[in-house]
Amino acid sequence: MSRSVSTRLENVESGPYTTSSDFVVDENVVAKFPAGSRVRSAIRLAKSTWTTTARLRVEFPGGCEREFFLKAATEDAGKALAKGEFHAMSEIFKVAPDMVPRPWSWGKYATGHPETYFLLSEFVDMDECVPDPDQLCRKLSRLHQESKSPTGQFGFHTVTCQGQTPQAVSWESSWTAFFLKLLRHVVRLDFETNGYWEELDVLERRVIAQVIPKLIGALERDGRRVKPCLIHADLWEGNTGTSRKTGEVFIFDAASIYAHNEMETGNWRCHYNKIHRKVYRDTYLRYVRPSEPLDQWDDRNRMYCIYFNMMFSVNHHRAGHAVRQTAYDDMYFLVDKYAPFPSNEGPARLLESERVSLSAERDHTASDSWKI
Template identity: 55%
Template structure:
């Protein structure tokens, strides 16, 4: 998909000769900058499965240098991705500006055979090493604590995407209902992408009918309240960077929503992430502890991880089998604990000899 996007934006290239580099810059991108900004160069930067990305070096109106990050995607799916990312990063920047590069603009290319959309943000030169746990978790916990939902509800005002997949995040006042809708939507997308699997469907139906309701309704028993917290929504090590200049950790490629704060770190349980290392979860919990009932925290974490695993299965079709099987095991664990099948009625468990394997195909670049 990224190759097709680049071919589209390179079509009929008429880049002004004063702009050096190998990345074509559309007039609408140029017009996103303040008057009297001079674009000096535009060069491909990083790799991505679904978008193309570049670094733009400019001379600002006052003569000082600056650098910008440009991302492009094509078609209606590209519009949803780009608009969602711009709004995600804007919401994070508005809430906690030290946490993300500053977003500037998004829009549509004026000249391209495919409808092509762009996102423009501050460029920060960052390493892609795994983030230092203490700094990352302290910042993340602060985001979750200080953020305030503009509606008082869970969700977001516009669709956001993890990778190429849009999330079902319409505003909802009840967290159990919101998460049920979120999970049900991604299950439907997984079936469409990877095919029906009757045994998994049986578990999904029982999980949605019994386990989700039990675990998440308990969060609001005895007068307790679940606060809608702003979450990044796709937080793994590949969506973080550490500034070479300052050592500060930044987040990018956000897919935000207002959600139960624990949902954010369900992604850290997924074994294909390096952030799977338990030091991250333990450190986060020092800054922002589990919700009550605390004895069910690990079960909620497993439940939230199921969402991220199914979503990964949709985004990475070749690896869908192995990740679906992990979700299968986690569902069976929770069902056995909270809503067991009647004797002899549950689907067969997966034999070790039948398991798929997961190769390391995740790239650590900006998607």
């Protein structure tokens, strides 16, 4: 998010739309509510690297009041973020309305430069504790099992983003082909963002050419098929919350795609994610049986984790080096198992003395900007 929009959104401006506020409410935001509505207050919430957020109290015609969550971001990245998240949350809401705050609308601010985009949803007052494993996994299993791709394919009808980074979501009939596209896209972005790394490039090419066709391709051989399931696709603890009023677990900030359901749990293997504790994966597998081949479940989980680690590296280049190295190690593990290099060939393994510490990287980055 640019400095100018951060300043503009956080400064109070008097106007006809609010009676108490520390956050500017644009006229196009007000227009998303029924005619005659009045924004009674707009209170600024947390600010992340890419967005500014607020809690709105809106009086509808007739006197009833409702609360809404507003997220604002700028420029083309802000447009993709707001539009993608609105459509992702709307898709989840169709299947599991008790799992996400009700999406309301998205749009573009009427005033100001640079161009600013917003997302509106109903406000749910939530604790920021890690979610209850059983409730989260029970709800996720229902979402995965009951959702149905509108095309019967893998992908999504509009671009969705993890953080500020767009995913490659155009439709594919094959899960193997779709995942290959996802990984190629994020590795290319990582090289553009963090610089070319020859050894990683060698590993990535071998993973794409030989490992994925064997490992992920096995899901679609011998008469097996993968059901395209709606997944959240960015499910770490900061994108979950527990209602203070009802105790229900909610998820938000979705980057949804129709994918192999097991990809959801790949994010839980990442060590920057507090949902990486084994209890979450074990609980999920009580509700959803692993795909065949069963004995390759952990290897698939590692492969999916590589995607999320590379996406983290793209979004957090100042704090992503250790995560990038983790992806390198995981690629090497899978290459050794499925497509080993001939003796005395291939890139070198990373030495402990060469590693960047994940905790050290995290210490150098503010907590609200080191996560997606």
